[in-house]
Amino acid sequence: MCAIGAASHIGFETMPSIVVKNLTIDIPVLSIRAQSLRTIAVAKARAIGGRIIDSGTQINVVRALDQISFTLGKGDRLGLIGSNGAGKSTLIRVLADIYAPSAGEIERQGTLIPMFDIGIGFDHEATGYENIFLRGMMMGLTRREIADRTDEIAAFSELGEYLDFPIRTYSAGMTLRLMFSIATSVAGDIILMDEWIAAGDESFQNKAQKRLLEITGKAGILVIASHDPNTLLRHCNLGMRLEKGRIADFGPIERVLNRPVHAAAE
Amino acid sequence: MATSTDADRALRDLRDVVVRSTIWSSLANADIRSKYRLSTFGSLWITMTTGAMALAIGLFYGQFFGQDMRSYLPYFTASIITWTFISSVLGEASLTLVGAGNLIKSSQMPIVFHILRMLHRNLIIVLHNAIVLAAIWPFVRWSLHPSAVLSLAGLVLLYLFLVGTSVIIAIICVRYRDVPPLIQVLIQFLFFLTPIIWYPEQIKFGAELLKLNPVTYMLMIVRDPILGRPVEIQTWMIAIGLSAASLIAGSLMYVRYRRRIAYWV
Numbered sequence A: 001m002c003a004i005g006a007a008s009h010i011g012f013e014t015m016p017s018i019v020v021k022n023l024t025i026d027i028p029v030l031s032i033r034a035q036s037l038r039t040i041a042v043a044k045a046r047a048i049g050g051r052i053i054d055s056g057t058q059i060n061v062v063r064a065l066d067q068i069s070f071t072l073g074k075g076d077r078l079g080l081i082g083s084n085g086a087g088k089s090t091l092i093r094v095l096a097d098i099y100a101p102s103a104g105e106i107e108r109q110g111t112l113i114p115m116f117d118i119g120i121g122f123d124h125e126a127t128g129y130e131n132i133f134l135r136g137m138m139m140g141l142t143r144r145e146i147a148d149r150t151d152e153i154a155a156f157s158e159l160g161e162y163l164d165f166p167i168r169t170y171s172a173g174m175t176l177r178l179m180f181s182i183a184t185s186v187a188g189d190i191i192l193m194d195e196w197i198a199a200g201d202e203s204f205q206n207k208a209q210k211r212l213l214e215i216t217g218k219a220g221i222l223v224i225a226s227h228d229p230n231t232l233l234r235h236c237n238l239g240m241r242l243e244k245g246r247i248a249d250f251g252p253i254e255r256v257l258n259r260p261v262h263a264a265a266e
Numbered sequence B: 001m002a003t004s005t006d007a008d009r010a011l012r013d014l015r016d017v018v019v020r021s022t023i024w025s026s027l028a029n030a031d032i033r034s035k036y037r038l039s040t041f042g043s044l045w046i047t048m049t050t051g052a053m054a055l056a057i058g059l060f061y062g063q064f065f066g067q068d069m070r071s072y073l074p075y076f077t078a079s080i081i082t083w084t085f086i087s088s089v090l091g092e093a094s095l096t097l098v099g100a101g102n103l104i105k106s107s108q109m110p111i112v113f114h115i116l117r118m119l120h121r122n123l124i125i126v127l128h129n130a131i132v133l134a135a136i137w138p139f140v141r142w143s144l145h146p147s148a149v150l151s152l153a154g155l156v157l158l159y160l161f162l163v164g165t166s167v168i169i170a171i172i173c174v175r176y177r178d179v180p181p182l183i184q185v186l187i188q189f190l191f192f193l194t195p196i197i198w199y200p201e202q203i204k205f206g207a208e209l210l211k212l213n214p215v216t217y218m219l220m221i222v223r224d225p226i227l228g229r230p231v232e233i234q235t236w237m238i239a240i241g242l243s244a245a246s247l248i249a250g251s252l253m254y255v256r257y258r259r260r261i262a263y264w265v
Helices: A037-047 A088-095 A128-138 A143-157 A160-164 A172-183 A202-218 A229-235 A253-258 A261-265 B006-019 B021-035 B044-065 B069-099 B112-140 B146-175 B179-193 B214-227 B233-264
Strands: A017-029 A060-072 A077-081 A103-109 A112-114 A190-194 A221-225 A238-243 A246-252
Touching: A017 A088, A017 A221, A017 B233, A060 A088, A060 A103, A060 A238, A060 A246, A077 A088, A077 A229, A077 A253, A088 A103, A088 A190, A088 A221, A128 A143, A128 A160, A128 A172, A128 B021, A143 A160, A143 A172, A172 A202, A221 A229, A229 A253, A238 A253, A246 A253, B006 B021, B006 B112, B006 B233, B021 B112, B044 B069, B044 B112, B069 B112, B069 B146, B069 B179, B069 B214, B112 B146, B146 B179, B146 B214, B146 B233, B179 B214, B214 B233
Parallel strands: A077 A221, A077 A238, A112 A190, A190 A221
Antiparallel strands: A017 A060, A017 A103, A238 A246
C-alpha cells in the first residue's frame, strides 16, 4: 500500500502506472469564524424560526483541481508547470495519497516515494543518527531497514563524527546534506517531487545531482512540479501545464514549455 | 494498490496501529529522550516533579479529610499519578493534530499515529511516576494484596479508553479551533468532580450525580487495586463498557473523517 509504501513489496513484478480519472479536489478554506464551534452553534440557534443572518460561517471551497484526467506508465517523467496556485503542489499531494479526491479517482501501481518537504519531522535536539532513525520511522521503514541503511546514509552525507551531535549544532548546509541523504536512501517506482532538490556546497551538489539522476532514472515514473524550464527539460519527457486547476496543455515537454500560455489554454 | 475507498484507507490505518506499533512507540520514546536530553537525571525529572507534589500534599492534606498521613499519602500519590495521565492525554489530544499539521501534509504516516504517539509518550510518563509510589511504600507500608496486579489491567483499560477519547477530541479540535480551551475547562471541572484529593465515601450529597462522571470509574480501576481498596465488579463492568464505547466511537469517527483531516490542518 502506499501509506508507508516504501516498506511494502509486491510479490510479483508490476509495471508502475498512475491512472487519474476526472479528479477534482475541493479544498475547504475555513475562515476564522467557520473554525469556531461557538459561532456555528450561535448561527444555528439563530436560524431557528427567524431569518438567517449572514453569519460568516459558510465554508468557502477552492476548487484546486478540476476534472483532471491523465495516464502515466513506465518511463514517463512528467513535469508540472503553472503559475503559483495553479494546483501543481496539490496534484503532487493527491498523487502522494495525502489529499483524498473530492471526486474522481486515482489508480496507482508501484511503490510511492514522496520527495518533498524532506526536512519535516526532524528533531533538532536529537543527534544525526537519531534523526536518521526518526525520519526513517516516519517514512515507514522498519528498524531493520533503517539499521541496514544507516551506514550508507552516513557515508553519503559525509558528516562523519558530526552525526553524533545534535543537529541544532549543524550549519544549514550540513542539515540539508543529512535530509537529502535520508530522503534519497529509499528506492521506489513512483517518485514525486515538488521542485528539484538541491543541497549543500558545490562538491556535494554534484554528488547529490548524480544520485538524484540515478534514483529518478531507476524509478518507473517521476512527477515533478517546477518553475525552472531547464530542470524540466533535463529530467522530463512529458509536460503538463495547469491553469486554475485545469489541464491547459499536456504533451511532450518541449512543446508544452514552448507554447505560449494563452495559446495552450485554447 | 488499486483504488480503495476512504473507509478502507481508514481501516487500514487502524490495523496498522497494531501491526506497525513500533513506529508510534519509537517516536514517543524519542520524544521523551529528546525532552530530557540535556539534564543529568534525564527523564527521572518527571518522577521527581510528581514526587515533590505527592510529598507536599500527601503529608499535610490528609488532615482536611480526617485521614492520617499514612493512608492519605499513598492515596493521593496513586490518585494524582493516574489523574495526570488522564488529564495530560485529554489536554494534549486537543492540540496534537494541529501540532502535527506539517507532518500530516507531507508524509504518509497514518494520521492516527500522531495521536498514538502522544498517548504513548504519556504512558511512559505514568510508568516513570509509578516509581514514586514504589518509593513511598517502604515508609508507609500499606498492605499489598495479590489483587494489586489488577491495577495493570485497569491501566490497560484506561489506555484503551483514552485511545478512543483522544481520537474523538483530536478530530473535533482540528476542525473547530476554539474547542481546545473548552477542553481545558472541562479537565479542570473534572478534576474537582473526581475523587482525586477527596474520598468517594465522604460524599454526602450528590453521590448519584457523581456516578455520572466516567472518569471516576476509569480512575478507580487503576488506583484502587494497588492500594488494596476494593473495586466493585460493577465498576469494572462500567469501565469495560466505557472503554469499548470509546474505542468504537473513536474508530467510527476516524473512518468517517479521516480523509478530511489533511484539509483541516
